Amino acid sequence: MQKTILIIEDDTEINDMLRILLQQNGYQTVSAFSGTEGILVHSREISLILLDLMLPGRSGEDIIRDLKAKHNVPVIVTSAIHDVSKKVDLFALGADDYVTKPFHNEELLARIAARLRTDAAAQTGETLTYKDIVLNKSDFSAECCGKSIELSKHEFALLELLMKNPDRTCTKSLIYDTVWDCENSADDNTLNVHISKLRKKLKECNPDEEYIETVWGIGYRLKK
Amino acid sequence: MQKTILIIEDDTEINDMLRILLQQNGYQTVSAFSGTEGILVHSREISLILLDLMLPGRSGEDIIRDLKAKHNVPVIVTSAIHDVSKKVDLFALGADDYVTKPFHNEELLARIAARLRTDAAAQTGETLTYKDIVLNKSDFSAECCGKSIELSKHEFALLELLMKNPDRTCTKSLIYDTVWDCENSADDNTLNVHISKLRKKLKECNPDEEYIETVWGIGYRLKK
DNA sequence: TCAAGTCTTAAAAAAGTCTTAACCGGGATT
DNA sequence: AATCCCGGTTAAGACTTTTTTAAGACTTGA
Numbered sequence: 001m002q003k004t005i006l007i008i009e010d011d012t013e014i015n016d017m018l019r020i021l022l023q024q025n026g027y028q029t030v031s032a033f034s035g036t037e038g039i040l041v042h043s044r045e046i047s048l049i050l051l052d053l054m055l056p057g058r059s060g061e062d063i064i065r066d067l068k069a070k071h072n073v074p075v076i077v078t079s080a081i082h083d084v085s086k087k088v089d090l091f092a093l094g095a096d097d098y099v100t101k102p103f104h105n106e107e108l109l110a111r112i113a114a115r116l117r118t119d120a121a122a123q124t125g126e127t128l129t130y131k132d133i134v135l136n137k138s139d140f141s142a143e144c145c146g147k148s149i150e151l152s153k154h155e156f157a158l159l160e161l162l163m164k165n166p167d168r169t170c171t172k173s174l175i176y177d178t179v180w181d182c183e184n185s186a187d188d189n190t191l192n193v194h195i196s197k198l199r200k201k202l203k204e205c206n207p208d209e210e211y212i213e214t215v216w217g218i219g220y221r222l223k224k
Numbered sequence: 225m226q227k228t229i230l231i232i233e234d235d236t237e238i239n240d241m242l243r244i245l246l247q248q249n250g251y252q253t254v255s256a257f258s259g260t261e262g263i264l265v266h267s268r269e270i271s272l273i274l275l276d277l278m279l280p281g282r283s284g285e286d287i288i289r290d291l292k293a294k295h296n297v298p299v300i301v302t303s304a305i306h307d308v309s310k311k312v313d314l315f316a317l318g319a320d321d322y323v324t325k326p327f328h329n330e331e332l333l334a335r336i337a338a339r340l341r342t343d344a345a346a347q348t349g350e351t352l353t354y355k356d357i358v359l360n361k362s363d364f365s366a367e368c369c370g371k372s373i374e375l376s377k378h379e380f381a382l383l384e385l386l387m388k389n390p391d392r393t394c395t396k397s398l399i400y401d402t403v404w405d406c407e408n409s410a411d412d413n414t415l416n417v418h419i420s421k422l423r424k425k426l427k428e429c430n431p432d433e434e435y436i437e438t439v440w441g442i443g444y445r446l447k448k
Numbered sequence: 449t450c451a452a453g454t455c456t457t458a459a460a461a462a463a464g465t466c467t468t469a470a471c472c473g474g475g476a477t478t
Numbered sequence: 479a480a481t482c483c484c485g486g487t488t489a490a491g492a493c494t495t496t497t498t499t500a501a502g503a504c505t506t507g508a
Contacts, residue, residue: 074342084328091334096342097321104308110315117318138392140442152495153441189455190497196457214455216505376484413466414486420467438466440494 003047003116004028008063009078010052018050021105022112046073048115053079053090061093068094074115078103128163130222132206135160144205154179155198162212162222171219195220227271227340228252232287233302234276242274245329246336270297272339277303277314285317292318298339302327352387354446356430359384368429378403379422386436386446395443419444 005027009015012033019029030046049067053060064075076097077090087098097111128135134143135156142151142159151159157179161170172191176182180190195212202211213223229251233239236257243253254270273291277284288299300321301314311322321335352359358367359380366375366383375383381403385394399415419436426435437447 084331088330088334091338094341096338097335106312107308110312114315114320139445140393140439154496188497189499192455193457193497196455200457217454378485412486413488416466417468417486420469424468441465 002026002028004030005112006030006032006046006049008032008034008049008051010034010054014052021109025109027112048112049073049075050112051075051077051095053077053081061090064090064093064095076108076111076115078108128160130163130166131209131211133159133163133202133211135163144202147205149201149205151198151201154194155201158194158198162220166222169215169219169221175219226250226252228254229336230254230256230270230273232256232258232273232275234258234278238276245333249333251336272336273297273299274336275299275301275319277301277305285314288314288317288319300332300335300339302332352384354387354390355433355435357383357387357426357435359387368426371429373425373429375422375425378418379425382418382422386444390446393439393443393445399443 005022007015007018007022007029009018009031010033015031015033019031022029051060051063060077060079064077067073067075074096075094076099077095078099078101079086080101081087082100090098096115099108099111126137128137132145136142137160140151140153140156142149142156158175161175161178175191176188199212202209210223213221215221229246231239231242231246231253233242233255234257239255239257243255246253275284275287284301284303288301291297291299298320299318300323301319302323302325303310304325305311306324314322320339323332323335351361356369360366361384364375364377364380366373366380382399385399385402396415400412404414423436426433434447437445439445
């Protein structure tokens, strides 16, 4: 689900910059340019507020107090003020983070993500995707073409290994090592069988696509 | 209730300084001086972790990954490194805040308080709901379809854990860790039995609904 | 083209995991 | 002391996964 961030910032340029930055990174945004506007916005649909301190109309402190009194939306304050006692005051009022200007975009994004990280799977890269397959490591589920597919533990580990290494061939010994946690006797057919089952399940889901490629005498890899 | 903060910091002087600072400000503390020690501490009673990056033994990154994989305890990283990409990496791994050394004590305290506040807010959400089940953490009562159900301590903790993580599979080891506070012996059937009892009670209340799903070889999760 | 080696797949066999009921013991309650 | 409740253990049976087997197909290289 897309998260919406409310930007409260009177400087048009910075507001624009932030809006574009956030939108490029998959957030929806709502812009406000003064404190009074800001407080009007119904924070029910807002996941996070980015609040500039230097506002005409109302002080940032006032706004924080109000926001926090009514709703529990996370607030990240941005400000050019380095003064420690100012920061401390704002934290005491309920600010959740404080980023001093000028800031690096990446750091701001990271701090935003850290605050929003409730739905861990979506944000922290706990999902792997390849073509139309989505692996979700947090709940051991897998999807293909939107349909969910049931994978056993080994099948999941096998597909995960392949998807973690989309550009290389996974040798049989690497696979045994990773999935089975041991070297394997030479004439073991186990891996072949598991690959076969995995292919079958994927094919049931999407008959038109070939996902796993055999590398003769070596191992397997994902098809480009 | 007094909160306990785990300080992971190899420099004895800084560790001492932090310990005294935190104790003076009403926190209990536990000190660890290396990564390996740090990870041993049972984070059940720990409200927050202050993690220094430069540790002998294990890298801070490793520790964060481990901690966040198992428990959802907030982690504030302290480090002399100003590098933005480093910060970004750590946030991505699950760090909740990042304070560069040297820092002002007041700011550190403010950030700790901010973290604990949001955590407390999330916890004192008091009730958890899932489908027609309502768990009331303040008095350990549970309801299903309006009817109240009697749960034992472990059953409650079990259901609470599942309901806190509605989108992920709780692995058996996570469950033993959280509900029983220990790693389990390999061939222990205890969890299975408790799940069975819990299902039975829920079924008595609402025969038409399946709540808990088995993830073969992994653990359990709530049905979507 | 042929032979040797490798891979695929279905199906049978084996191993492992889960569910449930029943039982047992200890601590709390009566 | 008798009873109840909780937590844990055991055990049987059901169910799922994994491995083995085996037959046939494919690839490779001489």
